[in-house]
Amino acid sequence: xxxxxxxxxxxxxxxxxxxxxxxxxxxxxxxxxxxxxxxxxxxxxxxxxxxxxxxxxxxxxxxxxxxxxxxxxxxxxxxxxxxxxxxxxxxxxxxxxxxxxxxxxxxxxxxxxxxxxxxxxxxxxxxxxxxxxxxxxxxxxxxxxxxxxxxxxxxx
Amino acid sequence: xxxxxxxxxxxxxxxxxxxxxxxxxxxxxxxxxxxxxxxxxxxxxxxxxxxxxxxxxxxxxxxxxxxxxxxxxxxxxxxxxxxxxxxxxxxxxxxxxxxxxxxxxxxxxxxxxxxxxxxxxxxxxxxxxxxx
Numbered sequence: 001x002x003x004x005x006x007x008x009x010x011x012x013x014x015x016x017x018x019x020x021x022x023x024x025x026x027x028x029x030x031x032x033x034x035x036x037x038x039x040x041x042x043x044x045x046x047x048x049x050x051x052x053x054x055x056x057x058x059x060x061x062x063x064x065x066x067x068x069x070x071x072x073x074x075x076x077x078x079x080x081x082x083x084x085x086x087x088x089x090x091x092x093x094x095x096x097x098x099x100x101x102x103x104x105x106x107x108x109x110x111x112x113x114x115x116x117x118x119x120x121x122x123x124x125x126x127x128x129x130x131x132x133x134x135x136x137x138x139x140x141x142x143x144x145x146x147x148x149x150x151x152x153x154x155x156x
Numbered sequence: 157x158x159x160x161x162x163x164x165x166x167x168x169x170x171x172x173x174x175x176x177x178x179x180x181x182x183x184x185x186x187x188x189x190x191x192x193x194x195x196x197x198x199x200x201x202x203x204x205x206x207x208x209x210x211x212x213x214x215x216x217x218x219x220x221x222x223x224x225x226x227x228x229x230x231x232x233x234x235x236x237x238x239x240x241x242x243x244x245x246x247x248x249x250x251x252x253x254x255x256x257x258x259x260x261x262x263x264x265x266x267x268x269x270x271x272x273x274x275x276x277x278x279x280x281x282x283x284x285x286x287x288x
Contacts (some may be wrong), residue, residue: 031194034179034180036179038176038177041209041210042209045209052266054242055239055240055241056240056241057246058241059209059239059241059242059244060209060244060245060248061244062209062210062213063210063211063219063245063249066210066212066214067212067213067214070179070212070214076255101220113277114250125213128212128213128248128249128250130279131248132245132248132249133247
């Protein structure tokens with residue numbers, strides 16, 4: 001089985017071919033309205049459970065997904081969610097990629113601060129989600145959009 | 157329009173939030189609970205969240221708001237049946253819901269609500285101590 005994870009950078013993700021080495025199973029969803037947030041959360045948790053993630057781990061990646069999908073809906077005008085089961089050096093895990101074509105985030109460092117808010121009391125969204133996962137990557141370009149990639153492994 | 161149902165049991169309201177709840181439903185619940193307290197004169201609200209698979213901080217904020225609203229309207233609210241995994245995640249998020257009362261199940265929440273209502277209503281006299 002190939003491991004590839006280390007040197008991937010966010011912009012290498014190709015949406016048209018979601019299946020790539022190291023990615024065992026993928027699911028792609030659109031987030032355009034409130035119920036889509038919960039649908040994304042649920043599909044993440046179903047895949048997490050399928051690879052043997054325990055309750056609290058499932059809950060953490062599910063909650064992070066809920067936060068980020070909602071952020072995307074509220075600030076990025078909605079977008080895409082890609083859910084993948086990975087086989088990496090740390091065993092299996094779930095990686096979720098969020099991509100929107102909204103206004104982007106002007107100051108990522110500031111957006112990652114606890115208590116920073118872009119309105120609607122969303123201040124805990126990004127830093128909160130980061131605390132709930134093992135890997136967190138964010139890239140954003142103003143007027144182009146934002147991409148966030150989170151991973152949580154089955155093991156510690 | 158779809159709504160989260162609110163049941164009346166004497167002077168207590170019971171709200172059961174189902175798994176597939178979404179933002180708009182939760183948002184409308186705030187107003188619905190407020191209206192129901194006014195209409196029924198309820199003194200307590202039990203909110204059963206045991207079916208909720210996750211509570212992100214947006215939902216946690218709404219639950220806090222419902223608790224605050226209930227208090228402002230002269231009633232008490234208790235969140236029932238938070239799953240341990242959900243509690244852990246909320247702590248990780250930094251949402252400890254300090255101002256929200258909780259109980260493990262409906263029975264427990266009901267007892268606590270009744271005890272609290274009795275002590276706040278009785279004031280000067282000690283009434284019914286039925287178990288030793």
